[in-house]
Amino acid sequence: NAGVMQNPRHLVRRRGQEARLRCSPMKGHSHVYWYRQLPEEGLKFMVYLQKENIIDESGMPKERFSAEFPKEGPSILRIQQVVRGDSAAYFCASSPRAPGSTEAFFGQGTRLTVV
Amino acid sequence: DQQVKQNSPSLSVQEGRISILNCDYTNSMFDYFLWYKKYPAEGPTFLISISSIKDKNEDGRFTVFLNKSAKHLSLHIVPSQPGDSAVYFCAASGSDGGSQGNLIFGKGTKLSVKP
Numbered sequence: 001n002a003g004v005m006q007n008p009r010h011l012v013r014r015r016g017q018e019a020r021l022r023c024s025p026m027k028g029h030s031h032v033y034w035y036r037q038l039p040e041e042g043l044k045f046m047v048y049l050q051k052e053n054i055i056d057e058s059g060m061p062k063e064r065f066s067a068e069f070p071k072e073g074p075s076i077l078r079i080q081q082v083v084r085g086d087s088a089a090y091f092c093a094s095s096p097r098a099p100g101s102t103e104a105f106f107g108q109g110t111r112l113t114v115v
Numbered sequence: 116d117q118q119v120k121q122n123s124p125s126l127s128v129q130e131g132r133i134s135i136l137n138c139d140y141t142n143s144m145f146d147y148f149l150w151y152k153k154y155p156a157e158g159p160t161f162l163i164s165i166s167s168i169k170d171k172n173e174d175g176r177f178t179v180f181l182n183k184s185a186k187h188l189s190l191h192i193v194p195s196q197p198g199d200s201a202v203y204f205c206a207a208s209g210s211d212g213g214s215q216g217n218l219i220f221g222k223g224t225k226l227s228v229k230p
Contacts, residue, residue, distance in 0.1 A: 004158070033218065042121075042222035043159070043204060056217055091158055099208040099218055100147050101166075106158035 002026070004094050005074075006107035013114050019079040019086070021110045025094030032075045033093045033104060034067060043091065048099075049075060082114045118142045119207050121221035128228050134192040136224050138205030141186065145207040149218070150179060150190045153202045162203075163190070195228045202226070 005024040013019050025032050030051045035043040045059040049069035060067065064082075069075040079086055089111050093104035120139045128134045136150075146167035151159035165172040165179045165188070172179050178191045192199055205221040 006158075035220070043206075043220040045217050045219060048217050059217075093159075093218070103149055103161040103164055104218055105161065106151075108158045109156075111156075 004029075004092055004105050004107035006090075006092050006110050008110060009108060010111050011113070013082045013112065015083055015114055016081050019082050019112055019114075021077040021079075021090050021092075021112070022074045023077070023092030023094075023107060024074040025092075026096075026105055029094035029096050029105075031095045031098060031104075032069050033095075034075075034077050035091045035093065037089045037091065037109075039088075046077070050098075079112075082112075084114050087112055087114045117221075118145075119205055119219050119221040121203075121205055121224050123224050124222070125225040125227070128195045128226065130197055130228055130230050131194045134190075134195045134199065134226055134228065136190040136192075136203050136205075136226065138188050138190075138221055139186055140188075140207050142207070142209070142219075143186070144209040145219075147208050148179070148181060148188050149206045149208075150177075151204045151206060151220075152199075153204060153223070159204060192226075195226075197228050197230050200226055200228050 032049045034046040047060050047067045048056040064080045066078045089109045091109045093106045095104040149164040150162040153159040163174050163177045165181050181188045202223040202225045204223045206218045208218050
């Protein structure tokens, strides 16, 4: 049973380009979470999705950021018109049930560098 | 406003001794607590969890204690080993869904275990 798979592991984008980060949850997991870690900071919650639904996006910046988790395929975190401040490690996690009674399993992360 | 706080950014311990990592939370709706361990350039790895109906959970060298009245939990590692050197994150969630359904992380404590 493969773990949470994130790709790419490293992504370099120029300012103004779009970044697309992919996350394939563990088999049987229908709950996906995205977190961002800035240098020397903890993990900041961004968005929580369940298949085809956004459950909580309270941690997402209001502009340029969007997330989806389609019925088929991986969850995508999309950042439009990237800026230097978007440079960070982005982690995806998945769980078999809603939070509150189960742990979430994390992927290796995507390190985004905006130049 | 940080809902989960790890006030010690770093901790240094001698091999074989006990490591005690602390975590405080402010949201009384949290009822499930987790500890994750993270090595550089890797995703967080789940260590141990505790439900609010318990005050202690033990798994091998790792024990988590929960003091609900003080809104405080701690992770004890006995005996500490050099391989335990990593950043440890405390996380909390609630079972009532909504924004409390997400895993909220502290900023982490960097543990160094010296041989």
